[in-house]
Amino acid sequence: MKYSAPKGFQDILPPEISVWQRIEAAARSVFVKYGFHEIRLPIIEATDIFVRSIGEITDIVEKEMYTFRDKGDRSVTLRPEGTAGAVRCFVEHGLHNLPSPQKFYYAGPMFRYERPQKGRFRQFYQIGVEAFGAAQPALDAEIIAMLNDFLKSIGLLNLNFELNSIGCDVCRPVYKEALQLFFRDKISGFCPDCNRRYNTNILRILDCKVERCVELRGGAPAVSGHLCEHCRIHFDELTGLLETLDVPFSLNANLVRGLDYYTKTTFEVTSEHLGAQKAVAAGGRYDKLVKEFGGPDTPAIGFAIGMERLATLLQTVVPPEKAAPKVFVATLGKQADTEGLRITKSLRNNGLWVEPSYGGASLKSQLRKADRIGAEYAVILGENELSSGKAQWKNLKEGTQGEVALTELQAFFAKA
Ligand SMILES: [Zn+2]
Numbered sequence: 359m360k361y362s363a364p365k366g367f368q369d370i371l372p373p374e375i376s377v378w379q380r381i382e383a384a385a386r387s388v389f390v391k392y393g394f395h396e397i398r399l400p401i402i403e404a405t406d407i408f409v410r411s412i413g414e415i416t417d418i419v420e421k422e423m424y425t426f427r428d429k430g431d432r433s434v435t436l437r438p439e440g441t442a443g444a445v446r447c448f449v450e451h452g453l454h455n456l457p458s459p460q461k462f463y464y465a466g467p468m469f470r471y472e473r474p475q476k477g478r479f480r481q482f483y484q485i486g487v488e489a490f491g492a493a494q495p496a497l498d499a500e501i502i503a504m505l506n507d508f509l510k511s512i513g514l515l516n517l518n519f520e521l522n523s524i525g526c527d528v529c530r531p532v533y534k535e536a537l538q539l540f541f542r543d544k545i546s547g548f549c550p551d552c553n554r555r556y557n558t559n560i561l562r563i564l565d566c567k568v569e570r571c572v573e574l575r576g577g578a579p580a581v582s583g584h585l586c587e588h589c590r591i592h593f594d595e596l597t598g599l600l601e602t603l604d605v606p607f608s609l610n611a612n613l614v615r616g617l618d619y620y621t622k623t624t625f626e627v628t629s630e631h632l633g634a635q636k637a638v639a640a641g642g643r644y645d646k647l648v649k650e651f652g653g654p655d656t657p658a659i660g661f662a663i664g665m666e667r668l669a670t671l672l673q674t675v676v677p678p679e680k681a682a683p684k685v686f687v688a689t690l691g692k693q694a695d696t697e698g699l700r701i702t703k704s705l706r707n708n709g710l711w712v713e714p715s716y717g718g719a720s721l722k723s724q725l726r727k728a729d730r731i732g733a734e735y736a737v738i739l740g741e742n743e744l745s746s747g748k749a750q751w752k753n754l755k756e757g758t759q760g761e762v763a764l765t766e767l768q769a770f771f772a773k774a
């Protein structure tokens with residue numbers, strides 16, 4: 359029997375994992391300075407949570423969710439994104455009673471049943487942030503600046519921040535009407551998805567990637583011309599603040615995002631080095647969602663970072679690090695094996711990565727192994743060394759060697 363990971367699922371191994379860990383560590387260290395705290399959310403939620411928030415007529419809910427009935431006959435879904443669960447958590451725990459805004463981040467796997475392709479997996483990882491309880495554009499600016507800080511901190515410069523506002527309950531219906539009018543006579547030329555979207559979710563025609571749709575929608579009315587005064591002021595203040603905070607951005611009137619719950623600000627960070635799937639992070643405001651989940655009227659905004667794409671991108675800038683031990687302890691004979699383990703432990707307690715030999719092999723094959731795993735030093739311990747109280751050391755990188763008293767090993771490697 360030969361097993362392999364399910365289609366669309368992948369294992370992430372060393373040394374590539376070092377890139378993931380670098381991303382996660384950088385995210386934590388930047389987010390904490392902005393007052394974002396980690397939350398850990400279930401991977402499974404009641405299906406209804408996603409249908410209600412993401413929207414019934416979206417690709418995710420219609421085609422891509424891992425939904426099944428559990429043994430209690432409840433319909434549950436492997437989370438396809440993080441915001442819905444975070445909002446459910448916010449409402450369930452009454453977090454609106456705490457001082458606003460409440461700011462959270464989470465990291466973990468998400469699941470969508472999509473056609474596997476380059477850079478797309480059925481289990482994929484996101485780092486997401488959500489901030490609840492401030493309607494001011496200062497919060498939008500802050501989290502976009504935080505995202506920018508984070509990307510810079512891992513060494514990714516020259517990414518594009520694209521920004522848009524998709525309006526609110528007041529102005530979006532008017533804008534949708536303008537779009538309907540514009541597309542009415544041309545819609546038959548668009549792809550089947552866009553024809554469906556014309557009746558269900560017309561904004562999404564604006565981000566269709568099919569070439570003829572891109573061409574045919576040229577000259578479509580831009581949302582910027584249809585924002586109500588409230589939304590326009592919010593957007594103008596946001597762009598002003600981003601300039602103040604030195605966050606470079608460009609406006610993209612077609613940035614509508616695929617989810618129903620967005621209001622006002624939407625944004626995306628893209629890279630030209632990623633081909634068609636070029637967004638590494640995306641987010642927006644969702645001022646209505648908390649109320650829809652039964653909570654009090656609470657404005658909110660968030661974004662999610664796609665780990666796979668970010669890791670791919672980062673590897674082109676900083677190659678993955680192949681980690682290697684500082685010391686390999688080679689031992690010959692039962693007594694030396696035991697003493698080797700004691701030495702290994704005490705050097706580890708001093709903060710070094712040390713690998714013991716586990717005994718039984720010839721010195722030659724032990725040193726070959728030390729070399730293969732990239733150890734910087736080998737310490738050699740046999741019966742002679744035990745009786746003389748000295749070990750031999752070899753620097754495997756430089757080819758130097760010598761003797762060191764067993765009692766001096768700590769001091770020797772503290773300086774080495
Ligand atoms: Zn509006």
Ligand SMILES: [Zn+2]
Binds near residue numbers: 551552563567
């Ligand atoms: Zn289309």
